[in-house]
Amino acid sequence: MVLVFAENSDGNFKKSTLEAVSYAAEVAKSNGSTVVAVSIGKVEDSKLSELGKYGADKVVQINHGAVEAFVAEVYAKALIQLAKQHDAKIVVLSNTYTGKSLAPRVAAGLKAAVVSGVISLPETQNGFVVRKGVFSGKAFADVQLNTETKVLAITPNTFTLTTFDKSAEIIIADGGVSAADAISKPVEVSKVTGKIPLTEAEVVVSAGRGMKGPENWGMIEELADLLGAATACSKPVSDMHWRPHSEHVGQTGITIKPNLYIAVGISGAIQHLAGVSSSKVIVAINKDPEAPFFKAADYGIVGDAFEVLPKIIDAAKKMKAAAN
Amino acid sequence: MKILVCISNVPDTTTKVTFTDNNTKFNTAGVQFIINPYDELALTRALEITEKSGGTVTVVNVGLADTEPSIRKALAIGANDAVRINAEPVDAFFVAEQIAQYAKNEQFDLILTGRESIDYNGGLVAGLLGELLNIPSVNVITAIDVDNGVANLERDIDGGREKLTCKLPLVASAQKELTEPRIPNMRGIMAARTKPLKVVEPTSPQTYAATVGYDLPAAKGGVKLIPVEQADQLINILHNEAKVI
Known part of the structure; x- marks a missing residue:
């Protein structure tokens, strides 16, 4: 099973999230498994089921008081718990600030090899190899992941969206996290509005x-x-x-x-x-x-x-x- | 207040990147190595914090003996002591496990890293350390102050900024605005020679991922010049020929 973190921004899925779901669907297709997307925080049901259009078979929604604001240690704990529960072999995230806060924690929790900034689908002819940018854009590296479970953070604007004629089934979960898991506390968020990141x-x-x-x-x-x-x-x-x-x-x-x-x-x-x-x-x-x-x-x-x-x-x- | 700063030894930013051994190894011939610039910011901020409220700053590097000039430079900038874990930094998980292993017995209040190294661009060590040590990790911080066992931080988020507070201990990764890098002075350089640099051997040398090959970006096909008096044609070309707008 491929687990993908469906990151939302104020209740909406950004294109980078849809790309991650499509990427997960491509990976699942090549190894004959299914895609479970995990959405954390408040997102409308219609938007959740729409992730099916981009390749998700199921969407696990975690939406309760403890996950209202993004806290890396809490979100990571929930993802680790779900990945174990669903026996995920591959976890896909978007290489955004949020995704990059989570990918290494999830990898450590799953004892999984992790690659960030991924720009290719996995090559599985000879091991499991993905390409990433290195030397800040001066070169590429092909990285082999040698663990059974793998975590990939994929670069936005790299993968084209593929669409499917399906609607994802929504499953409600609590992710095994509570308010007590949050050690860091967000105080204030200021977003630049009207500007494209x-x-x-x-x-x-x-x-x-x-x-x-x-x-x-x-x-x-x-x-x-x-x-x-x-x-x-x-x-x-x-x-x-x-x-x-x-x-x-x-x-x-x-x-x-x-x-x-x-x-x-x-x-x-x-x-x-x-x-x-x-x-x-x-x-x-x-x-x-x-x-x-x-x-x-x-x-x-x-x-x-x-x-x-x-x-x-x-x-x-x-x-x-x-x-x- | 005990602070640990993780530093990476990376090629200078002006390096022209090439590879050897059938594109499987970075060609270090003639390359100048430096402290990863983001790690240098982490180090400087750590020093600012201990200068204000007391404490010590230890730097740790996972690397072979050839990284010692960078470690000495960190000592010259002002770190109190240094530890080198004697191993090739094969992948982020391996590096984080080595540092976590060392840090576990040392009870650091704060661990700082750079947001990413400018060679492998992983940005993974802070988060890995957080989970391995079971403490919070805050990425890409642009400000940190410590007061009474609590850190007040600011970090970059997608499309904005966030202020947060966090009880120590924690690990955080330095983003550009955190502070200005410090240039070591003569006294610092002299003092660095005698500051303790401990070498420890790695534990359980398990690696999770390995680079199997490198590649350089394809060369551009050559620039198509548009005469300045026809500059307005650019929009047309980008729309109809390049199809990017």
Whole structure:
């Protein structure tokens, strides 16, 4: 049996969760087993049964006072208990902050090998091998998991959704956890609203020192808004506090793999490229024709950001108007 | 207050990554190794905490003798003592088990790691340690203060931030904003030479996962340049040719 953690965000399943369920379904298909999704916290029944559409056979719902807020030690305990109860051989999670808090704890509880940042389905010809990104995007590693039970945290935006014509059966469970299991206590959660989280964004507009100062980010935000994109930045820009650290992509920042990455005024140092080189399509805009980014890009415009951006923004506006 | 900081020895961020032995081993020739940058933040924060409210900071590394320059650097930055568990850090579970084995008898109040190492990018050791030691684990923290046996923390969550409190002991992993790294001064470097660095042998050398091969990303097919006066065409190309918007 394949167990998948169906992470919700304020009662909704994000695309990364549906990807994890689809991934679990693919794994289950190849070894002839079934998929049990585990949802923790408050989610409407209709949304739970809809996980069947993405491949879940059953959905175990844990929704009581002790799991109202995310507490890693509590959620992990519930997942470990359910994995043992259902004799799960493979546990799938999404490689989000939440998923990454849980995957290692679940693995330790099950004495299971664990790989995070997985970007391939398992190869089972010769052992059980999955691929992951290493050296912050500079390379890939094929990792063999040598234990009977395995835990995989899969990278968002990597697997396509497969749909099935079924509805998942909902099973209510308590997960064997109570309020007494929570040692850490969430005090306050502040979510950035109306913005697309960088790690989940399919399009990212990123800018560097070429923007000359934080006051010029209006154009970047406008373009991102038009393209439904998240905004990102280079290391020097976050070091100078022009933009928050949370936007810094690169080797010591966040590694992302959107469908489209547009880099404006970023030269393309090796550390930056490491964090973005898995993007499907890369566009580099830089006034220096020798900028290393052009070697890593699919499309390039050699020109000043202040000249190029207004033209692109105009074109994006026109495209949006035509689409409406 | 006893703090343990787990450090990893990783290739410098400017390293051009290549492999040897039919793509099964990382090529260390000419590579400069450093303390994993996130671990350095964890170490600095640990020092800030003990400087304020007293205590000691121990660093632990799972590695062979070649990691000692990084361990000495951690001592130069200010750690009181160090422990090297003499084994190749094969996978995260193995590393965490070794550290847990050592930490169990030492009664640390707080264990800090980096959010992930910049070579294997696992981000697993903190959570593994938490479960193995049966204590809470808080990932990607951007702030931590300790007061009267309770830690007040802030961490990154998907799409936002969370403030939380947690009774010690606990393990937490350092995210970028936690603090600024500290550069060792001459006195620190001199003192580091005589600070205790204990080498212990690993216990039960079981490994759970192993890297069987490496691969480099496929080279890009070459950039297609769009003349600056036709910059507006980019949107059209991304829509109709690349089909990504």
